[in-house]
Amino acid sequence: MNEKILNPYYGELPESYLFSTIAKKIAAYKERNPGTEVISLGIGDVTSPLIPAVIEAMHKATDEMAQKATFRGYGPEQGYGFLREAVVRGEYAPRKVDISPDEIFISDGSKCDVANFQELFSADCRIAIPDPVYPVYLDSNIMAGRKKNIIFLPATAENDFQPELPEGGVDVIYLCSPNNPTGTVLSKETLTRFVEYALKNGALILFDAAYSAYIRDAALVHSIYEIPGAKECAVEFRSFSKTAGFTGVRCAVTAVPKELGKLRTMWLRRQTTKFNGVNYIVQRGAEAVYSESGIVQTKQVIDTYMANAARIRTALAECGFTVCGGQHAPYIWWKIEGWNNSFEFFDRLLETCAVAGTPGSGFGRCGEGFFRLTAFGDPERTKTALERIRNNLKSLRC
Ligand SMILES: *Cc1c(COP(=O)(O)O)cnc(C)c1O
Numbered sequence: 001m002n003e004k005i006l007n008p009y010y011g012e013l014p015e016s017y018l019f020s021t022i023a024k025k026i027a028a029y030k031e032r033n034p035g036t037e038v039i040s041l042g043i044g045d046v047t048s049p050l051i052p053a054v055i056e057a058m059h060k061a062t063d064e065m066a067q068k069a070t071f072r073g074y075g076p077e078q079g080y081g082f083l084r085e086a087v088v089r090g091e092y093a094p095r096k097v098d099i100s101p102d103e104i105f106i107s108d109g110s111k112c113d114v115a116n117f118q119e120l121f122s123a124d125c126r127i128a129i130p131d132p133v134y135p136v137y138l139d140s141n142i143m144a145g146r147k148k149n150i151i152f153l154p155a156t157a158e159n160d161f162q163p164e165l166p167e168g169g170v171d172v173i174y175l176c177s178p179n180n181p182t183g184t185v186l187s188k189e190t191l192t193r194f195v196e197y198a199l200k201n202g203a204l205i206l207f208d209a210a211y212s213a214y215i216r217d218a219a220l221v222h223s224i225y226e227i228p229g230a231k232e233c234a235v236e237f238r239s240f241s242k243t244a245g246f247t248g249v250r251c252a253v254t255a256v257p258k259e260l261g262k263l264r265t266m267w268l269r270r271q272t273t274k275f276n277g278v279n280y281i282v283q284r285g286a287e288a289v290y291s292e293s294g295i296v297q298t299k300q301v302i303d304t305y306m307a308n309a310a311r312i313r314t315a316l317a318e319c320g321f322t323v324c325g326g327q328h329a330p331y332i333w334w335k336i337e338g339w340n341n342s343f344e345f346f347d348r349l350l351e352t353c354a355v356a357g358t359p360g361s362g363f364g365r366c367g368e369g370f371f372r373l374t375a376f377g378d379p380e381r382t383k384t385a386l387e388r389i390r391n392n393l394k395s396l397r398c
Pocket of ligand 1: 044108109110111112134176180208210239240241242246247251252
């Protein structure tokens, strides 16, 4: 094969994917220390099983598939009406946001939606991406050949992790709130500034709300559409992955309001050509997240994770560290004072405590000097990890 046929932009991607590097380091440590149990507060995946309401709905849907009268083949590309209506009822109506079911697109994940959405943009459009943030926004645009069109919006302790407006013109702005990895929520003021900027400059906001279910304060913004004017300038991504433990099941929601005109029809066209819907059983499971028992059970799971988050926050603060996040998100953003390389800190934490986390630099240049811990772990193991940190404080200081 002639390599000239290959997309050259893949060569512009960062060398090795963050998590595979980390996995290799952990595997090597385990080989050297077979007797020690490594506790990972690293990878952002849920650990609680699906709630009973979801399991029940999926069993019932499976039985329907076994009967000729209720069997289903290809479903509607945008998702079944029952789920799109449940999303409006469960996510938008309670926040007094006016989104209708035909503005909702069901998919098998926010990662694919957020990565695929840039296909709708021209090759030369200018992109703004927060730093640090979920690496998918950057990588998908690099793959599409936009590396030189990207500017970063720093979110640092100095600006309270509220990125400033882009300097110069941009066409597309990615925002993630609550943010992965910093665990911080964008304020109503920040979001209003971005929406006003987008309206004034004809820009589009891509708002990733994957963690909105973790927001504990009802006064904080859960959906970009709570900001006046956002329906004219924003697409929103929501996912059942972190909300309801669907990381392995796969189901997500993208809202493209009618006000966005051609963009909505283009996304529909893109999905009908390249995607064939989420399976019926999964969509019934997702619908059950919004049933009466589903809401109660989902809240219980999230409360458990958030109790972990509070534990991590408190323990690190008691040790004298500066931490943020963990109040409205399952991520704790740990300032590793004195260390100028978060990968070195990763090694030290692993070697001295057998605890794994995620180096902040993996999420962007502004992530350097920080370390991400997640609240998705088992409560007892998380407590053990924190004890180990407490007992090895000296070696964790640079
Ligand atoms: C986990 C995560 C998602 C969800 O991705 P899925 O493909 O729906 O599992 C989206 N955005 C961010 C920032 C995430 O951390």
